Amino acid sequence: MKLFVDSADVGELKALAASGLVDGVTTNPSLIAKQGGVFLETIAQICALVDGPVSAEVASTDYATMVKEGERLAAIAANVVVKLPLTWDGLKAAQAFSRSGIKTNVTLCFSAVQAMMAAKAGATYISPFVGRLDDHGAEGMGLIADIRAIYDQYGFSTEILAASIRSTAHVREAALSGADCATIPPSVFKGLLAHPLTERGLQQFTADWTASGQTILG
Ligand code: G3P
Numbered sequence: 001m002k003l004f005v006d007s008a009d010v011g012e013l014k015a016l017a018a019s020g021l022v023d024g025v026t027t028n029p030s031l032i033a034k035q036g037g038v039f040l041e042t043i044a045q046i047c048a049l050v051d052g053p054v055s056a057e058v059a060s061t062d063y064a065t066m067v068k069e070g071e072r073l074a075a076i077a078a079n080v081v082v083k084l085p086l087t088w089d090g091l092k093a094a095q096a097f098s099r100s101g102i103k104t105n106v107t108l109c110f111s112a113v114q115a116m117m118a119a120k121a122g123a124t125y126i127s128p129f130v131g132r133l134d135d136h137g138a139e140g141m142g143l144i145a146d147i148r149a150i151y152d153q154y155g156f157s158t159e160i161l162a163a164s165i166r167s168t169a170h171v172r173e174a175a176l177s178g179a180d181c182a183t184i185p186p187s188v189f190k191g192l193l194a195h196p197l198t199e200r201g202l203q204q205f206t207a208d209w210t211a212s213g214q215t216i217l218g
Contacts, residue, residue: 001174002181004052005189006163008035010045012186017049024052026127026163026183028083028107029059040076047077055105055125057083058093066093074102081105081124086114091121098122105161112146119156125181130174131164140164141173148178168192 002023005016008031016022025046032039043056054077058069070082070093081103084090094104098121105125106118110133118126128147130140147160162174162182168191174182184192 001179002052003171003189004055004161004181004183005186006031006165006183007186008032008037008042008046009186010035010037010042010049013046014049016186016189022050022052022189023181024054024079024183025050026055026083026105026161028055028057040072043073043080044076047079050079052079053081053103053105053125054079055081055083055107057107058085061085061087061089063089063092066090067096070097070102070104083107083127084123086118091117091123094118094121094123098124107163110143112143112150115143115147115158115160116150116154116156119151119154119158123158125159125161127161127163127183129164130162130170131166133164134166141170141177144174144177144179152178168194 004024004026005013005022006026007013008027013025047054056073058066060066060069073082074080082097083105084093086106086108094106097104103124105127106123107127109115109126109128115126128143133140133143144160144162159180162179165182165184165188167188171182
């Protein structure tokens with residue numbers, strides 16, 4: 001499964017990318033606004049940090065302006081993915097970008113039928129918001145499994161990008177439910193390797209090795 005980081009914090013992304021395990025980055029208008037930098041410059045900086053896809057979201061909601069904004073974003077770097085809202089105009093823009101070979105990430109997906117429509121529009125990625133569905137009293141991860149079943153049944157190639165991920169457990173469940181990718185906030189990404197038995201075991205191994213008095217490198 002591909003792991004993306006959901007952030008517009010260039011410093012934080014640089015540190016995480018150094019792990020060699022970041023496959024891509026997603027941003028959204030709220031993350032950009034929180035960071036405070038100039039949008040187009042921030043996206044250019046992020047694209048230089050990672051080889052994989054970097055989602056940059058349009059700000060308008062009408063088809064014609066979304067296409068213009070998406071073209072401007074796609075011109076920043078070859079790895080930009082244009083993020084579009086799951087609306088009629090957004091899916092019309094997804095079809096236009098699909099025809100011109102520009103990758104898209106259709107966002108704000110909360111139902112399997114929405115995901116099917118995005119796939120029919122030729123979206124490269126669909127972003128179901130797992131955490132926000134959970135917050136809303138639904139079972140977010142069930143949506144990932146439903147979309148997987150529909151996409152497999154009809155041979156849609158749109159990749160399922162589990163979004164609004166809140167925990168390591170969410171990452172596990174997304175992987176088990178058939179997501180192709182998950183986009184993960186930096187705080188959750190940093191915790192992916194944490195396990196008390198790993199820490200305790202390593203402490204014990206190190207102590208026992210030190211007591212043995214041996215060295216590997218002489
Ligand atoms: O970027 C889309 C999604 O990951 C947002 O997550 O935590 O704001 O629901 P969240």
